[in-house]
Amino acid sequence: MRFSLCCISFVWLCCYGVQNVFAYKIPQIKLELIGDKFNVSIPDEAGIENVAFNINRNRPFKAFEQGEFSGRVSTPIDNRWIFESKRHLRDDDTIYIWTDVQFNKNRFRAMSTPIVVSETLTDINEVINDNKSTVTTETPPAIDPRTEKCEPALTKIRDRNVCRGELLFEENFNGNELNVTRWRYEVRLPLDNADAEFVLYDTNAEITNGLLKIEPHIWGNDSPDADIRRGSLNLGARCTAYQNPDIECRRQPFGRVVLPPILTARINTKHAFSFKYGRVEVRAKLPQGDWLYPLLLLEPHANLYGQQAYASGQMRIAFIRSNLQLQTQSGTEMGGRLLNGGAVLRPEAIYRNAFMVNTSRDAHFGETFHVYTLTWDDRRLSFEVDGQKYGSIDGGFAQHEVGQNYAWTSGNYMAPFDQEFYITLGVAAGGHGDFSDDYLSKPWANTSPKAALNFWRDRANWKSTWTSPALVVDYVRVFAI
Numbered sequence: 001m002r003f004s005l006c007c008i009s010f011v012w013l014c015c016y017g018v019q020n021v022f023a024y025k026i027p028q029i030k031l032e033l034i035g036d037k038f039n040v041s042i043p044d045e046a047g048i049e050n051v052a053f054n055i056n057r058n059r060p061f062k063a064f065e066q067g068e069f070s071g072r073v074s075t076p077i078d079n080r081w082i083f084e085s086k087r088h089l090r091d092d093d094t095i096y097i098w099t100d101v102q103f104n105k106n107r108f109r110a111m112s113t114p115i116v117v118s119e120t121l122t123d124i125n126e127v128i129n130d131n132k133s134t135v136t137t138e139t140p141p142a143i144d145p146r147t148e149k150c151e152p153a154l155t156k157i158r159d160r161n162v163c164r165g166e167l168l169f170e171e172n173f174n175g176n177e178l179n180v181t182r183w184r185y186e187v188r189l190p191l192d193n194a195d196a197e198f199v200l201y202d203t204n205a206e207i208t209n210g211l212l213k214i215e216p217h218i219w220g221n222d223s224p225d226a227d228i229r230r231g232s233l234n235l236g237a238r239c240t241a242y243q244n245p246d247i248e249c250r251r252q253p254f255g256r257v258v259l260p261p262i263l264t265a266r267i268n269t270k271h272a273f274s275f276k277y278g279r280v281e282v283r284a285k286l287p288q289g290d291w292l293y294p295l296l297l298l299e300p301h302a303n304l305y306g307q308q309a310y311a312s313g314q315m316r317i318a319f320i321r322s323n324l325q326l327q328t329q330s331g332t333e334m335g336g337r338l339l340n341g342g343a344v345l346r347p348e349a350i351y352r353n354a355f356m357v358n359t360s361r362d363a364h365f366g367e368t369f370h371v372y373t374l375t376w377d378d379r380r381l382s383f384e385v386d387g388q389k390y391g392s393i394d395g396g397f398a399q400h401e402v403g404q405n406y407a408w409t410s411g412n413y414m415a416p417f418d419q420e421f422y423i424t425l426g427v428a429a430g431g432h433g434d435f436s437d438d439y440l441s442k443p444w445a446n447t448s449p450k451a452a453l454n455f456w457r458d459r460a461n462w463k464s465t466w467t468s469p470a471l472v473v474d475y476v477r478v479f480a481i
């Protein structure tokens with residue numbers, strides 16, 4: 001009696017297992033919005049032992065990799081395997097999910113088709129594309145580095161060890177003010193040994209509805225008596241000068257020297273967070289308006305290779321010249337439909353494209369939100385927009401004909417990008433580095449002492465193009481690689 005039960009049981013298990021390795025398909029994923037949270041779930045079925053959900057907001061998975069939100073569920077509730085996330089999803093979000101199911105002794109993984117939140121209303125059912133369902137017996141990737149095996153990372157941060165795939169920094173701009181534990185405002189005038197952009201950086205960012213908004217304004221809001229040739233500026237104790245308080249904290253108009261025509265903001269994580277190698281993602285709507293440009297940067301923490309003229313480098317997660325139209329003499333379109341990512345290693349405008357990659361769209365990059373990604377490792381910088389790679393830049397800058405900084409030969413192949421960098425967000429206007437003198441209708445000449453004044457004098461031509469001049473940032477995340 002006991003013997004035959006054992007055999008029957010063995011045969012049953014064996015057949016069940018074999019049959020189901022080929023027959024089991026991860027069923028429909030259900031996404032339910034519940035107030036500020038959401039649940040994803042699949043129905044229970046005899047044989048399921050646990051289920052992991054990996055979820056990305058607005059970023060497709062390129063592999064079965066760790067999601068932005070993820071969790072493993074070990075017991076079903078009311079016949080469903082439910083993962084609850086306390087995240088708030090927005091109407092314009094697109095959700096990507098892959099599911100890992102331990103079913104008897106096998107693991108099944110499936111990538112679901114993307115789910116557009118605005119189409120879900122209260123709940124939706126998305127059918128998984130059957131032929132993407134795969135069977136695997138490997139162990140799954142780390143779901144939560146704190147509880148699962150920690151794979152060593154290339155990424156380094158000063159105060160602790162990190163695991164590959166770990167989310168090291170996340171800012172969603174919730175609440176109604178800047179979190180000063182992570183971010184500081186820069187309050188200063190630009191240095192004249194870099195871009196000398198025509199702005200004053202001050203504390204005028206706004207945080208509302210989970211978004212950071214940095215909107216540039218014309219000096220004195222361009223009221224009739226506002227004149228950048230009169231008055232004086234002294235930032236006093238608020239000034240956050242890097243190098244030279246005489247230039248960065250005070251200005252007295254005199255002749256061609258004028259007050260900054262544009263008031264804007266710039267924030268950074270220098271005091272709180274910097275890292276070496278990693279993947280940075282920023283979801284943002286870039287500014288639209290002539291002679292503006294967004295600052296989505298990684299800047300050097302220690303300036304080991306020198307302070308001046310980008311000797312220690314700058315990485316641009318994403319960059320556009322925000323002009324609605326902007327052409328070179330030869331007719332190349334350089335305005336807001338051309339996206340660049342890359343490195344800045346020289347101050348001169350003519351060298352700016354030497355370390356940039358680009359991609360173009362029919363629409364200005366300031367029309368909607370996009371996710372901009374920089375992956376920085378010990379061989380190269382790689383750039384993506386909305387999960388699509390558009391270019392990469394290999395290291396070896398010390399040997400590059402345009403780079404050529406002897407100091408970098410003391411570093412590794414990526415020098416000067418072999419040190420810790422911090423995150424900077426902001427908006428700038430004009431300056432001598434990013435708008436080449438061969439762009440049509442440019443109202444100033446680079447390096448001219450009258451540049452800022454001529455830019456300001458031309459405002460009747462560019463003011464009307466500032467239809468949506470703000471940089472709006474939804475989130476910033478840094479992952480270890």
Ligand SMILES: *[C@@H]1O[C@H](CO)[C@@H](O)[C@H](O)[C@H]1NC(C)=O
Nearest residue numbers: 032034038039077082083084
């Ligand atoms: C969402 O998930 C949580 C945790 O599993 C569960 O307690 C809750 O009932 C779920 N909500 C709905 C509406 O299913």
Ligand SMILES: *[C@@H]1O[C@H](CO)[C@@H](O)[C@H](O)[C@H]1NC(C)=O
Nearest residue numbers: 113127128129130131132133
């Ligand atoms: C299988 O996937 C491919 C690529 O995604 C798709 O073109 C094809 O229609 C799918 N076939 C079925 C039967 O779903």
Ligand SMILES: *[C@@H]1O[C@H](CO)[C@@H](O)[C@H](O)[C@H]1NC(C)=O
Nearest residue numbers: 174175179180181182183272
């Ligand atoms: C501000 O940032 C710190 C450090 O990351 C974090 O611990 C804290 O929860 C944040 N505060 C708010 C209100 O989000």
Ligand SMILES: *[C@@H]1O[C@H](CO)[C@@H](O)[C@H](O)[C@H]1NC(C)=O
Nearest residue numbers: 332333334338353357358359
């Ligand atoms: C964009 O990149 C391509 C390929 O590297 C390059 O040939 C082209 O000059 C770039 N375009 C602009 C406008 O920078």
